[in-house]
Amino acid sequence: xxxxxxxxxxxxxxxxxxxxxxxxxxxxxxxxxxxxxxxxxxxxxxxxxxxxxxxxxxxxxxxxxxxxxxxxxxxxxxxxxxxxxxxxxxxxxxxxxxxxxxxxxxxxxxxxxxxxxxxxxxxxxxxxxxxxxxxxxxxxxxxxxxxxxxxxxxxxxxxxxxxxxxxxxxxxxxxxxxxxxxxxxxxxxxxxxxxxxxxxxxxxxxxxxxxxxxxxxxxxxxxxxxxxxxxxxxxxxxxxxxxxxxxxxxxxxxxxxxxxxxxxxxxxxxxxxxxxxxxxxxxxxxxxxxxxxxxxx
Amino acid sequence: xxxxxxxxxxxxxxxxxxxxxxxxxxxxxxxxxxxxxxxxxxxxxxxxxxxxxxxxxxxxxxxxxxxxxxxxxxxxxxxxxxxxxxxxxxxxxxxxxxxxxxxxxxxxxxxxxxxxxxxxxxxxxxxxxxxxxxxxxxxxxxxxxxxxxxxxxxxxxxxxxxxxxxxxxxxxxxxxxxxxxxxxxxxxxxxxxxxxxxxxxxxxxxxxxxxxxxxxxxxxxxxxxxxxxxxxxxxxxxxxxxxxxxxxxxxxxxxxxxx
Numbered sequence: 001x002x003x004x005x006x007x008x009x010x011x012x013x014x015x016x017x018x019x020x021x022x023x024x025x026x027x028x029x030x031x032x033x034x035x036x037x038x039x040x041x042x043x044x045x046x047x048x049x050x051x052x053x054x055x056x057x058x059x060x061x062x063x064x065x066x067x068x069x070x071x072x073x074x075x076x077x078x079x080x081x082x083x084x085x086x087x088x089x090x091x092x093x094x095x096x097x098x099x100x101x102x103x104x105x106x107x108x109x110x111x112x113x114x115x116x117x118x119x120x121x122x123x124x125x126x127x128x129x130x131x132x133x134x135x136x137x138x139x140x141x142x143x144x145x146x147x148x149x150x151x152x153x154x155x156x157x158x159x160x161x162x163x164x165x166x167x168x169x170x171x172x173x174x175x176x177x178x179x180x181x182x183x184x185x186x187x188x189x190x191x192x193x194x195x196x197x198x199x200x201x202x203x204x205x206x207x208x209x210x211x212x213x214x215x216x217x218x219x220x221x222x223x224x225x226x227x228x229x230x231x232x233x234x235x236x237x238x239x240x241x242x243x244x245x246x247x248x249x250x251x252x253x254x255x256x257x258x259x260x261x262x263x264x265x266x267x268x269x270x271x272x273x274x275x276x277x278x279x280x281x282x283x284x285x286x287x288x289x290x291x292x293x294x295x296x297x
Numbered sequence: 298x299x300x301x302x303x304x305x306x307x308x309x310x311x312x313x314x315x316x317x318x319x320x321x322x323x324x325x326x327x328x329x330x331x332x333x334x335x336x337x338x339x340x341x342x343x344x345x346x347x348x349x350x351x352x353x354x355x356x357x358x359x360x361x362x363x364x365x366x367x368x369x370x371x372x373x374x375x376x377x378x379x380x381x382x383x384x385x386x387x388x389x390x391x392x393x394x395x396x397x398x399x400x401x402x403x404x405x406x407x408x409x410x411x412x413x414x415x416x417x418x419x420x421x422x423x424x425x426x427x428x429x430x431x432x433x434x435x436x437x438x439x440x441x442x443x444x445x446x447x448x449x450x451x452x453x454x455x456x457x458x459x460x461x462x463x464x465x466x467x468x469x470x471x472x473x474x475x476x477x478x479x480x481x482x483x484x485x486x487x488x489x490x491x492x493x494x495x496x497x498x499x500x501x502x503x504x505x506x507x508x509x510x511x512x513x514x515x516x517x518x519x520x521x522x523x524x525x526x527x528x529x530x531x532x533x534x535x536x537x538x539x540x541x542x543x544x545x546x547x548x549x550x551x552x553x554x555x556x
Contacts, residue, residue, distance in 0.1 A: 087311075
């Protein structure tokens, strides 16, 4: 059974079509990246999954039914949708205690979660004194309160410094090893690239691609990069064979032939190569290509 | 619902808003009382002996504390939207109607409690101040003579203050923008209704804040000048207003997107 099922989800705010007929299903124990530029409809989709926003059309099911029908939902689904969603005058500890009490979670768990996100030392301080990164960690601590089997994280890396981003990756990997199902949205692709199993790519409210990164990368093609003192000559040779080549001084970026084929052409024509490698497309390349194709369409 | 109730109580306890309300209410109730007891000539104090408690003690608190409590009710709801805590509130309790009902209850109790504390403190202050000036206000006589009507009036004042606080919650749920909700309500309550009541008393006496005031003011021996509903009639109308506002608040809240 899918943990999260979204069918024909559509949301219109006045004249703006924020989410347009989006459907997907997440299987248990997977980490899925929900990718798209700002304003693509990621947050609205996540908020519809947890009943904060009412769909214009379509349905969502979490753990087999509507979110609102879950008993003590915070112990089943942890959602980070707004890291600034804490009262500035309330201490970090009390912010978590409020959520814990509303969900019937014991107070001892609050201390455990503060410890997990390394905020025990700052727990007494009012949230208004927290840095953006600390608030983000507090929000992640809040998500963990009920030890939920499903995590919905909307832009969890926002405001985190490089150290914080590394911490977040470790955090997500830990959740994966615990068998949790995670849907993590981001517009910073490097943030999730090393962590996610599958991706959903949304652009202008429409889901434009979904599946494992490796499968999606098949259609996009790798780039062969090489350095040669005879760059112009090699470029001409490759272009005459139908390759797409970009040149910057002695460096070439080649789409079409494999690295072996480029090496063969160079050998046959007496072109000296100083470097030859195949570069797999990054998630960013993948996203830009898919989203770009969509835009052109 | 018990978990939600505990969470709402912790929300109130863990910020300074409720403490600020209590301090403001105490100042509003006690300072005028102290000034009156100290500054009114002794012979006038003696002349008003016996009825002074109602005038100096309950009156200032009775007319202003409900307004403060109303603002507190508005803040307790609009703060959720202003600071974004409403997302966590509805994520932990997706049945939004339950959230509104519990907030209405918690704020009603807080409003009544604040009114009780300020009223008692005002009376005690008046008594102590008068005693310092060698005047017997007849506090003992009043407590001995406390009859059903007196207790009923006190109960009505406490209930109305509680209901005014709940009314604030409902208004806050309907008008999420904090500044607009607070400013709009105060302008309506303190200016617009007064103008309407002055121009057309027969209409004004039925307006919500004038109704609240009539419950509070038309108790004991003191009768308001303009509007003429009895305290019991006014209380019944106030309850109807709050019921309507609460139902509207639940209805709107359940249908509203939290973006």
